[in-house]
Structure formats: structure tokens, C-alpha cells
Amino acid sequence: MSILTFISNLMIPILLFYIIGYGLLSRRDIYRDFLDGAADGLKTAVGICPALIGLMTAVGILRASGFLELLTRLLGNITEFLGIPGEILPLSVVRLFSSSAATGLLLDIFKESGTDSAAGLMGALILGSTESVFYCMSVYFSSVKVKKIRYTLAGALFASVAGAAAAVCIVHAIL
Numbered sequence: 379m380s381i382l383t384f385i386s387n388l389m390i391p392i393l394l395f396y397i398i399g400y401g402l403l404s405r406r407d408i409y410r411d412f413l414d415g416a417a418d419g420l421k422t423a424v425g426i427c428p429a430l431i432g433l434m435t436a437v438g439i440l441r442a443s444g445f446l447e448l449l450t451r452l453l454g455n456i457t458e459f460l461g462i463p464g465e466i467l468p469l470s471v472v473r474l475f476s477s478s479a480a481t482g483l484l485l486d487i488f489k490e491s492g493t494d495s496a497a498g499l500m501g502a503l504i505l506g507s508t509e510s511v512f513y514c515m516s517v518y519f520s521s522v523k524v525k526k527i528r529y530t531l532a533g534a535l536f537a538s539v540a541g542a543a544a545a546v547c548i549v550h551a552i553l
Contacts, residue, residue: 429516463497503545508538
């Protein structure tokens, strides 16, 4: 195992020296290339900031307003009947918008129910098998100015539902 640690510690310096060496051998102005890349990165960051701020605000409003707790109480009885803990629904909804907020909700589930509980295991599997669809689409599509997202959105939502359903089935199979 120590050889893997040694190699992994060397990967980034080797990659940096390779890029610099290649640039010098091909007689490129690597400093100007670096500055141009940094400028493009800043333009991209400025371009996606409104989408990020909007998504973070929406998730904050959902959590602070009590909507997620209301959703848990209203749909919890139906989902409990189906064998799905009520805490999983808000987690699945928030996961579509924000990974960090979903991680916070999962930590709350861990504190209340435990990590080895059905809710804890389902939540962990859902976070591992789904993606923050709206976040990724708003960030990546806005940065490359993609306008037609209909099929991407449908496919991503279907994949998220499939991931959540697989998580529920796996937990029921092992518990």
C-alpha cells in the first residue's frame, strides 16, 4: 500500500512538470497561456454565479420555511406504508438542487435514526447514486450557453428516480 501512496503523492508534481516541460519544449509562452486560462476561468465563474446564488437561496428557503418538514409529515404516512422512511423524501428533493444541503439533511438523519438504520442506509445510497440535477444543469449548461434541455432534464430526473428506487430496494434486500 505504501507504493500506491508514494505514486499518488508524486502524480500532481509530475503532471505540473510535464505541462511546463511540454510548453517550454514547444516554445510557447506558458505564463501567458496560464493567464489566459485564469481569465477564462474567472469569466466562467462570474457567468455561473447568478445560477448558484439562485439555487442556494431556493434551498435555504425550503429548509428555513419548514416546507421539508411539512412534506415529511404529509407524505410520510404514504411512504412508510411503502417501506420508505419519511425523512428520505425531503432528502431526495433537496438532492436534486444541492449536494451540500442534502449532505446536511443526511447528517440530520444519521443523528436522529443512526447510520445503520433503514433511513440512514437509504439516504447514503441515494446520495451516492443520484446527482444534483438542477445544479449541474444550471452550472454546466449556462457556462456553455445550452438552451434546449428538455431531453437532458427528463433523462436526469428519470436516472435520479431510478437511483432512489434502487437504494430503497437494496436496503430492503439487506435488512
